[in-house]
Amino acid sequence: MADTNYDVIIIGSGPGGYVTAIRAAQLGLKTAIVEREHLGGICLNWGCIPTKALLRSAEILDHANHAKSYGLTLEGKMTANVKDVVARSRGVSARLNGGIGYLMKKNKIDVIWGEAKLTKPGEVVVGKTSKPAVQPQNPVPKGVKGEGAYTAKHIIVATGARPRALPGIEPDGKLIWTYFEAMKPDVMPKSLVVMGSGAIGIEFASFYRSMGVDVTVVEVMSQVMPVEDAEISAIARKTLEKRGLKILTEAKVVKVDKSSNSITAHVETKDGKVQQITADGLISAVGVVGNIENLGLETLGVKTDRGCIVIDGYGKTNVPGLYAIGDVAGPPMLAHKAEHEGVVCIEKIAGLPNVHAMDKSKIPGCTYCNPQVASVGLTEAKAKEQGREIRVGRYSFNANGKAIALGEDNGMIKTIFDKKTGELIGAHMVGAEVTELIQGFVVAMNLETTEEDLMHTIFPHPTLSEMMKESVLDAYGKVLNA
Structure with a gap:
């Protein structure tokens, strides 16, 4: 037995x-x-894993379609084979x-x-x-x-x-998707509505936009990626919109009409007006x-x-x-x-x-859209809500040599320190590869690192990580390369 x-x-x-x-x-x-x-x-x-594989394909496609900016010529326009x-x-x-x-x-x-x-x-x-x-x-x-x-x-x-399902907008696997269906489309839709702009929603919105889909994101809160620092969120939104994403904040999908091969989302905005958006489908990403x-x-x-x-x-x-x-x-x-x-x-x-x-408070969060977003600790608003006196440092990607060389000069790193103790209490990033950079600040916070420790740390050049130190220096009026 x-x-x-x-x-x-x-x-x-x-x-x-x-x-x-x-x-x-x-x-x-x-x-x-x-x-x-x-x-x-x-x-x-x-x-986590298969979505990153999809997003990698999207990233390669984005780079290929902008090859000319790197001095490269590719014959014809690159396209995606959805099945592959x-x-x-x-x-x-x-x-x-x-x-x-x-x-x-x-x-x-x-x-x-x-x-x-x-x-x-x-x-x-x-x-x-x-x-x-x-x-x-x-x-x-x-x-x-x-x-x-x-x-x-x-x-x-x-x-x-x-996945959480909202009453009346339950996923049906055909026209209303969760991440299960969004991850394995049989054919690429021409248009989509994405309901929710947390990590899941914004990653799929970013992926499908790279694939050439007309995407509208509807978010009930006042900013995309609501848990992120407002300043970082605003930069991400501007970049996403520049890529062609349509974003409606302080708005909610109140009803979805379905036909044989499309949906019409009734979207109510904060002024009480309702607009109708017709698309091939809707991705429900309103949490789990x-x-x-x-x-x-x-x-x-x-x-x-x-x-x-x-x-x-x-x-x-x-x-x-x-x-x-x-x-x-x-x-x-x-x-x-x-x-x-x-x-x-x-x-x-x-x-x-x-x-x-x-x-x-020391658990990092990462969103793998384009641009990437990563954070740990308190946002500026949360720190102020707690009554803390703070110092805030910022450093832009457009002042970093490695970022410029990569052609990825859009983004920012933001650090938040307790003014009295010098303790690092928050770090927030938007831009290329920030999901790989954030661990540096996570380690620092777990070691109860102060601004002095970080200032005395030698960061390699030329790297994106140098911006982390520059952000710290900026919080204390010592920034060197800006």
Whole structure:
């Protein structure tokens, strides 16, 4: 009879789940992971990774169509083959999906295939999955466990999230899309309405615009990418509009009419007027909600709030032996947050000393549109709301040699310091490759770096990273190259 007792069972194999499983195995805990659909979860299969593959294709196309500005001549206009673009994206996901399977085997983590339900403390009952097979794991292959009852002293819920649907504008997979359909179009639409300008909405808007699609973004808040610093958002918006994106802020889609092959979105603006926008389709990108249904949480009396499981700083729920991490445990709903949260949770379970609760103020956010946007810490407005006296530094891409040489001289880096202590409390960027630069400020904030430390750090020349130091110098009236 198969062994069904574990130290730890993790429900869900997204970034939070599989990383937690690996760390648990490293700590000597007998570990199993339950998955109903695909190893790697949404991030690897339908989110973070395949969207970046799509955006890379868009970036190459943008560069090719502006080759003349680099002194290059390409015969004719470059065009995108939608099937090949999608196939490359899916191939990238498939490669990484297989890699996670290898990591599970390498770390001697049992994979249990099916849908999990919590029936009583310390028990998970796994039933047949209702999801279609998206990888060769259904039927269950040799070496992978399936339906049955399993027990563990510690059970971690890492079931992720799914797209939020607005009443009356529910996705239908044909004319109204979520990111699932937006990621694999059969044909390229001529026009789209994108509802929501958070990371998901603006990335797809940017991708489809690069592909030549007429795109209109509708955002209910007063700025695109509402969580970002207002100044950075304004620069991003100006650049996106220069690329041909139409953006309506302080506006909302109140109704969608559907015909056989198009939609008409009724968009209400802040003055109460309603305009109609007809397009080939609409992408609904109005956020996500945690996957808390059909898990048996109610049976165990697990506390939830606004569609997410309530936890403490170490992933503990109000039920002993039950934990939650990642999107299902609440915002920010980011893969890297889920991974770190899972490591904190399992190290606390294992009894490691000096395990620190995650500091959400130091979680970076990245949006991979063109131009890229990245940030960590407080915005200028939030810092002022908290009553802090601050120093703000700014440095523009158009004063940086590497940016000019790259032909990417549109953007800005902004740093925010506590005026009394010199502590770096926020960093915000818009422009080429800022999603790769932001980690420098994240490290600095975790080390409680002051402006003096950053000023004494030598940045290599010529690089985009030099702008980080110049922004710091600007906050203290010492900028050198502007």
